[in-house]
Amino acid sequence: MYMVKKAFIAVITLFGVLVFIFIFARLTGSPFEIMYPDGMAPGQLEQYNAKYGLDQSYGRQFVLYLKNVLHGDFGDSLNERRPVTQIFFSRAGETLKLGAWALFISVILGITLGVLMAVYQGNILVKAADHAMSALYAVPGFVLAIFLLLIFSYSLRILPSQGGSSPAHYVMPVACLCIGTTGAIPIIRHVRNSILETLSQDYIRTAVAKGIGKKNTILRHAFRNSLIPVLTQISIVMVDILTGSLIIERTFSWPGIGTTLVNSVMNRDFTLVQFSVLMLAAVVILINYLLDILYMVVDPRIEVEGPKT
Amino acid sequence: MIKSWNELPLLVKVCVVLLCVMVLAVVFADFLTPFDPDKTDLMNTTLSPIFMGGSLEHVLGTDELGRDVFSRVLYGARISLGIALFGLLLGCSFGLVLGLTAGYFGGWWDRLSLLFINFQQSIPFILFVLVGLVIFGRSIPVLIVLMGMARWETYAKITRGLVLSLKKKQYVEAAKCYNASPLRILARYIFPGVRTYLIVLITLNFPLILLVETSLSFVGIGVQPPTATLGQMVGTGKNYLVTAPWISVAPAIMIVMVAYCIQHIGEHMRERFDVRLLEK
Numbered sequence: 001m002y003m004v005k006k007a008f009i010a011v012i013t014l015f016g017v018l019v020f021i022f023i024f025a026r027l028t029g030s031p032f033e034i035m036y037p038d039g040m041a042p043g044q045l046e047q048y049n050a051k052y053g054l055d056q057s058y059g060r061q062f063v064l065y066l067k068n069v070l071h072g073d074f075g076d077s078l079n080e081r082r083p084v085t086q087i088f089f090s091r092a093g094e095t096l097k098l099g100a101w102a103l104f105i106s107v108i109l110g111i112t113l114g115v116l117m118a119v120y121q122g123n124i125l126v127k128a129a130d131h132a133m134s135a136l137y138a139v140p141g142f143v144l145a146i147f148l149l150l151i152f153s154y155s156l157r158i159l160p161s162q163g164g165s166s167p168a169h170y171v172m173p174v175a176c177l178c179i180g181t182t183g184a185i186p187i188i189r190h191v192r193n194s195i196l197e198t199l200s201q202d203y204i205r206t207a208v209a210k211g212i213g214k215k216n217t218i219l220r221h222a223f224r225n226s227l228i229p230v231l232t233q234i235s236i237v238m239v240d241i242l243t244g245s246l247i248i249e250r251t252f253s254w255p256g257i258g259t260t261l262v263n264s265v266m267n268r269d270f271t272l273v274q275f276s277v278l279m280l281a282a283v284v285i286l287i288n289y290l291l292d293i294l295y296m297v298v299d300p301r302i303e304v305e306g307p308k309t
Numbered sequence: 310m311i312k313s314w315n316e317l318p319l320l321v322k323v324c325v326v327l328l329c330v331m332v333l334a335v336v337f338a339d340f341l342t343p344f345d346p347d348k349t350d351l352m353n354t355t356l357s358p359i360f361m362g363g364s365l366e367h368v369l370g371t372d373e374l375g376r377d378v379f380s381r382v383l384y385g386a387r388i389s390l391g392i393a394l395f396g397l398l399l400g401c402s403f404g405l406v407l408g409l410t411a412g413y414f415g416g417w418w419d420r421l422s423l424l425f426i427n428f429q430q431s432i433p434f435i436l437f438v439l440v441g442l443v444i445f446g447r448s449i450p451v452l453i454v455l456m457g458m459a460r461w462e463t464y465a466k467i468t469r470g471l472v473l474s475l476k477k478k479q480y481v482e483a484a485k486c487y488n489a490s491p492l493r494i495l496a497r498y499i500f501p502g503v504r505t506y507l508i509v510l511i512t513l514n515f516p517l518i519l520l521v522e523t524s525l526s527f528v529g530i531g532v533q534p535p536t537a538t539l540g541q542m543v544g545t546g547k548n549y550l551v552t553a554p555w556i557s558v559a560p561a562i563m564i565v566m567v568a569y570c571i572q573h574i575g576e577h578m579r580e581r582f583d584v585r586l587l588e589k
Contacts, residue, residue, distance in 0.1 A: 009427075013428060013431050016428050016432075017432060017436075024437075024440055024444055025444060135569060137572065139565050140523065140524055140565075142523075142527045142543065142544075143561040143564060146543060146546075146547060146557050149547070150554055150558070239433055243435045246435070247524045247525075250528045251528070262528045264443075265530045266529060268443050277439055280436055281436055284431065284432060285431060285432075288431055
């Protein structure tokens with residue numbers, strides 16, 4: 001029941017994005033006026049409008065739009081003159097690889113450092129790390145990219161600055177996604193805070209009282225019970241990495257969706273942007289849906305009550 | 310509401326002072342620098358900043374077209390901070406009005422607002438920004454409106470929650486009894502209870518919006534040249550990192566300093582007012 005309800009909400013949300021894009025696109029009149037900002041031959045606009053059904057009522061247009069979408073027909077890219085689906089999926093792999101590495105490293109780093117910072121709370125090193133983290137939290141990925149480029153590409157000359165073919169190409173983009181506002185830092189903070197919060201519970205005192213030691217208590221009891229908020233945070237980081245890579249990819253000329261999307265915004269390639277945004281929204285919705293299912297696996301009580309976070 | 314200056318932690322004091330200095334410098338940029346930020350001088354391109362052996366005339370050096378980097382940072386920050394500030398206020402007003410009315414009147418309007426809030430929460434707003442930029446073009450007014458879409462749902466959600474509990478208070482009931490209009494009740498009796506939360510939330514959201522705006526300008530889909538903005542300066546300077554790193558490093562440091570100061574002040578306020586609702 002819980003899963004069906006969540007699936008229903010996910011579908012409605014995606015439909016909402018469709019409606020939003022439709023309304024947004026029609027607000028400015030005909031898309032052909034955007035395509036040809038310098039104007040067209042007289043009568044041509046009307047001709048195009050008639051061909052694509054833009055002369056009909058908004059209701060009809062929306063039905064037509066939905067029908068095309070359901071048939072997987074999202075039109076051709078206005079610049080590259082081939083189906084947007086083809087362009088998008090040929091580049092999705094690169095973005096996925098980059099994002100997967102960034103997520104993997106963020107989660108590993110986030111959980112280890114988070115647990116360590118909870119265990120050694122009050123230590124001078126932990127306090128220093130805390131300040132460093134809040135400073136890094138104000139550094140956007142692209143600023144980090146500039147400094148990394150300066151140090152590793154131009155001064156030390158050990159890392160390539162552009163493109164994405166060898167493992168060395170991954171280092172800087174992944175680092176930018178992991179260290180800045182997106183990535184490990186929010187996970188570290190969440191793991192630490194939620195462990196510290198669980199540590200004040202009664203059953204932790206019992207565990208300590210029976211003499212299994214502080215570290216064991218944290219690992220066996222506190223960490224497990226703090227999993228739910230941490231899962232939520234990881235899903236947020238996943239989405240942040242996805243949107244963050246739009247900017248980072250372009251910075252390092254990574255041949256993925258981010259670069260494509262930024263270029264098509266620049267060229268006002270509406271069909272390509274529309275499809276990419278729709279797909280990215282679908283991925284985000286899917287992540288949230290999977291998260292809901294994971295909640296249920298981690299804590300079966302949720303199916304009845306809904307998550308407490 | 311504000312405790313005495315002396316009790317503030319040192320780091321917060323430093324942030325407040327730094328922020329004030331930067332804001333004053335940005336506002337009074339015209340008096341601080343003799344150079345026009347857009348005036349090119351091809352005889353004096355990529356001059357070094359003063360601490361790298363440059364002259365006192367161009368404190369932060371000049372860029373690839375001979376424009377003074379110091380004045381461009383100040384004028385660029387004016388545009389960047391302006392867009393972020395107006396966008397922030399726009400989003401906050403929208404969220405506030407939605408939250409107040411949804412919480413107070415309830416019924417179908419409340420359900421509709423909740424639907425909107427949940428929708429916005431589940432889709433990253435940058436996706437809408439990209440669609441908006443394609444359709445409406447890239448100009449400052451468009452960017453302000455699009456930045457206004459950032460995080461409005463956070464204000465709406467918190468306001469709505471607070472209104473739901475505030476409207477049951479006796480003083481609100483009393484106001485209803487003497488036939489005060491909903492507008493008066495919301496403005497005089499409910500809004501003051503929401504204010505502190507809003508101020509903290511605005512402070513915490515400001516750096517986020519600033520970073521989004523600068524990121525967009527950095528990759529070239531924000532404000533268009535020749536208008537200088539911080540992000541765009543970092544972006545164009547990226548091509549000259551080998552020969553003239555200061556072109557992009559100077560605005561980059563400005564972005565980080567502004568974002569860090571505001572964020573640190575915001576975090577301090579969150580702790581100080583114990584606004585637990587705002588935990589991210």
